[in-house]
Amino acid sequence: MAEPAPDLTRPARPSRLTDPKFRALVFQILATLTVVAFLVYIVHNTLTNMEQRGISTGFGFLDRTAGFAILQSLIPYSETSTYGRTFVVGLLNTILVSALGVVCATIIGFVVGVLRLSSNWLIKKIATAYIETFRNIPLLLQIFFWYFAIGFNLPGPRQSIAIGESVFLNNRGLYVPAPVFGEGFGWTLAAIAVAIVAVLVLAHWARRRFELTGQSFHTVYVSLAILLGLPLLVFVATGAPLSWDMPALQGFNFRGGLTVIPELFALTLALSIYTAAFIAETVRSGIQSVSHGQTEAASALGLRQSWTLRLVIIPQAMRVIIPPLTSQYLNLTKNSSLAPAIGYPDLVAVFAGTTLNQTGQAVEIIAITMAVYLTLSLVISLFMNWYNKRMALKER
Amino acid sequence: MKLKRISLLAVAVAGVVAAGSATAGATFDAVKKKGFVQCGVSTGLPGFSVSDDKGNWKGIDVDACRAVAAALFGDASKVKYTPLNAKERFTALQSGEIDMLPRNTTWTYTRDTSLGLNFAGVNYYDGQGFLISKKLGVKSAKELSGAAICIQAGTTTELNLADYFRANKMEYTAITYDSSDETIKGFEAGRCDVLTSDQSQLYALRIKLQKPDDAVVLPEVISKEPLGPVVRQGDDEWFNLVRWSLFAQINAEELGVTSANVDEKSKSTDPNVQRLLGGEGVKGEFLGVGDKWAYNIIKQVGNYGEMFERNVGQGSPLKIERGLNALWNKGGIQYAPPIR
Numbered sequence: 001m002a003e004p005a006p007d008l009t010r011p012a013r014p015s016r017l018t019d020p021k022f023r024a025l026v027f028q029i030l031a032t033l034t035v036v037a038f039l040v041y042i043v044h045n046t047l048t049n050m051e052q053r054g055i056s057t058g059f060g061f062l063d064r065t066a067g068f069a070i071l072q073s074l075i076p077y078s079e080t081s082t083y084g085r086t087f088v089v090g091l092l093n094t095i096l097v098s099a100l101g102v103v104c105a106t107i108i109g110f111v112v113g114v115l116r117l118s119s120n121w122l123i124k125k126i127a128t129a130y131i132e133t134f135r136n137i138p139l140l141l142q143i144f145f146w147y148f149a150i151g152f153n154l155p156g157p158r159q160s161i162a163i164g165e166s167v168f169l170n171n172r173g174l175y176v177p178a179p180v181f182g183e184g185f186g187w188t189l190a191a192i193a194v195a196i197v198a199v200l201v202l203a204h205w206a207r208r209r210f211e212l213t214g215q216s217f218h219t220v221y222v223s224l225a226i227l228l229g230l231p232l233l234v235f236v237a238t239g240a241p242l243s244w245d246m247p248a249l250q251g252f253n254f255r256g257g258l259t260v261i262p263e264l265f266a267l268t269l270a271l272s273i274y275t276a277a278f279i280a281e282t283v284r285s286g287i288q289s290v291s292h293g294q295t296e297a298a299s300a301l302g303l304r305q306s307w308t309l310r311l312v313i314i315p316q317a318m319r320v321i322i323p324p325l326t327s328q329y330l331n332l333t334k335n336s337s338l339a340p341a342i343g344y345p346d347l348v349a350v351f352a353g354t355t356l357n358q359t360g361q362a363v364e365i366i367a368i369t370m371a372v373y374l375t376l377s378l379v380i381s382l383f384m385n386w387y388n389k390r391m392a393l394k395e396r
Numbered sequence: 397m398k399l400k401r402i403s404l405l406a407v408a409v410a411g412v413v414a415a416g417s418a419t420a421g422a423t424f425d426a427v428k429k430k431g432f433v434q435c436g437v438s439t440g441l442p443g444f445s446v447s448d449d450k451g452n453w454k455g456i457d458v459d460a461c462r463a464v465a466a467a468l469f470g471d472a473s474k475v476k477y478t479p480l481n482a483k484e485r486f487t488a489l490q491s492g493e494i495d496m497l498p499r500n501t502t503w504t505y506t507r508d509t510s511l512g513l514n515f516a517g518v519n520y521y522d523g524q525g526f527l528i529s530k531k532l533g534v535k536s537a538k539e540l541s542g543a544a545i546c547i548q549a550g551t552t553t554e555l556n557l558a559d560y561f562r563a564n565k566m567e568y569t570a571i572t573y574d575s576s577d578e579t580i581k582g583f584e585a586g587r588c589d590v591l592t593s594d595q596s597q598l599y600a601l602r603i604k605l606q607k608p609d610d611a612v613v614l615p616e617v618i619s620k621e622p623l624g625p626v627v628r629q630g631d632d633e634w635f636n637l638v639r640w641s642l643f644a645q646i647n648a649e650e651l652g653v654t655s656a657n658v659d660e661k662s663k664s665t666d667p668n669v670q671r672l673l674g675g676e677g678v679k680g681e682f683l684g685v686g687d688k689w690a691y692n693i694i695k696q697v698g699n700y701g702e703m704f705e706r707n708v709g710q711g712s713p714l715k716i717e718r719g720l721n722a723l724w725n726k727g728g729i730q731y732a733p734p735i736r
Contacts, residue, residue, distance in 0.1 A: 069568070070572075148585055342578065353572075360511040
């Protein structure tokens with residue numbers, strides 16, 4: 001292969017200093033180095049200052065005994081547990097209230113958002129009033145309202161509202177029987193797992209058959225039968241190894257059973273109702289973004305109204321709804337840090353509250369707490385971005 | 397509200413992160429230069445630190461700062477106040493946001509040794525107790541097994557409570573609120589059977605109840621709570637001034653010097669009184685202040701007994717007995733080293 005003749009009209013290779021790519025690289029490296037140097041300086045300065053003033057530093061405190069009680073814990077916890085465990089307890093409580101809040105807010109938000117577009121004047125106005133009221137009152141006041149509204153209006157433990165012989169409601173919470181799993185209950189759990197797999201396989205098969213032949217199959221009814229029937233059959237066959245721990249009034253309070261504390265209830269309620277008002281508006285804008293012509297086209301094709309909503313409008317509306325919905329989920333999670341105001345033991349109350357005060361290690365604890373909220377938010381964002389991609393318009 | 401508090405805390409943390417290094421005498425010199433004492437107090441606890449509708453602060457903790465200002469500047473009014481909740485207090489002091497912290501704060505081993513702080517003395521000997529509704533008919537804390545108990549977060553109270561119930565093999569449910577206002581509301585709403593706190597606070601909180609007579613304070617005291625002003629480590633000059641301002645008040649009570657008779661007592665021939673009031677012997681310059689430092693404290697703030705009665709004793713709605721806080725020669729344990 002012959003070498004091409006050198007192009008004599010072009011000047012020699014330009015100097016590196018005038019090469020935009022090279023210059024950009026240099027500036028980026030310089031900027032990164034500045035940021036890193038600044039961080040190193042800040043950390044070093046903090047440690048030096050704290051040492052000079054005799055303030056303890058480091059994360060050794062996580063192994064020390066906490067010595068205080070926590071109102072609600074999803075894992076075994078006692079006064080002899082460590083500060084590290086108080087962190088886990090607080091974190092799980094934050095995740096619990098956020099997860100419950102996200103689920104409830106989504107359900108209420110979608111219902112209210114759809115109702116707001118209803119052709120019924122009364123329903124439409126009620127939905128509007130809901131949104132405008134709850135969106136415009138500060139969340140902290142709403143939390144206080146639900147908490148103290150419940151506290152002042154329910155009777156004390158000795159005058160509890162009893163539902164049947166086993167469920168009790170009073171100003172200390174809702175008491176329900178707790179299941180006690182006997183020997184052999186594992187078989188029932190296994191049966192549930194088998195049933196879920198069976199239903200998934202069935203759904204896949206039914207969809208393929210529908211796509212190939214156009215014949216529909218009663219997936220819902222058959223799935224329900226499998227999900228309920230199989231575990232029940234195994235449960236009875238293994239001798240029904242399940243008993244209940246009943247709550248009973250003893251001294252000041254009810255003992256035994258499961259307790260839903262009013263703090264959890266009030267906080268979930270306030271967070272859901274508040275966030276749902278924002279979600280409702282998002283849902284409305286999403287639905288309105290689908291042009292009316294789509295509905296007309298669908299009915300011209302003879303689709304049922306429920307199918308039009310499910311197969312034509314919702315999938316298109318979701319593309320508009322999901323990104324702002326993500327922000328609402330993030331807001332809800334972060335707003336759950338208002339919990340200490342009513343005594344719900346979340347991460348801020350337990351770890352950035354009591355633990356911080358007992359150990360006095362504010363810098364470490366605030367840093368950990370901020371890192372946790374950042375991580376939670378990023379995880380929610382990642383999940384929602386994945387979901388958004390799945391729902392996005394697929395051009396074929 | 398909550399967010400504001402967290403950001404306050406974050407700012408304080410940022411203060412620790414960014415602040416330059418401290419040198420000995422820094423606080424003393426800085427306070428003298430700026431002309432007032434920045435005083436960290438509670439967000440409102442009757443008798444200890446509470447502001448009236450005109451924004452004037454009153455209470456036994458407020459008087460601790462006023463005494464220091466009187467000794468240093470000859471004017472007890474040269475104090476500015478920073479209200480802090482239990483969680484924020486130590487960070488605010490560590491970061492230099494405030495100069496001293498008399499905020500019903502219990503002197504404990506951990507706080508004294510690991511936070512870079514020093515306790516300058518004890519201005520109130522307290523102990524933890526229980527407040528309970530009369531209609532439950534409980535007579536002793538030993539009958540409290542199974543009770544739901546309201547507490548304020550971030551205090552030694554949480555630990556004492558856990559220890560007491562563990563030692564007596566009793567069970568309890570702790571509902572931990574962020575501020576004393578919510579704690580008392582939770583108690584009134586019936587969320588808990590019992591409210592626990594330092595006894596002095598229980599009396600203060602009790603008068604905030606809608607029907608104070610429906611609640612009683614149980615006789616048991618389950619902990620030692622010596623409360624006192626706190627300063628940063630590393631400035632012994634400042635530490636001495638805060639400590640001896642309190643000792644001057646206690647010595648004055650012992651010697652019978654009050655705000656009313658201090659001028660007359662200045663002419664006294666008793667050498668103890670003369671030394672206290674700057675007449676002969678010891679000099680104010682050891683503390684870095686004028687010779688009339690103790691005179692100014694007693695004239696403007698009063699001796700320890702006057703301060704006690706005015707804020708929490710018979711001259712106040714709390715009507716707390718002197719008890720442990722009486723002088724050592726009157727059956728209590730308030731005792732100050734001599735001025736000589």
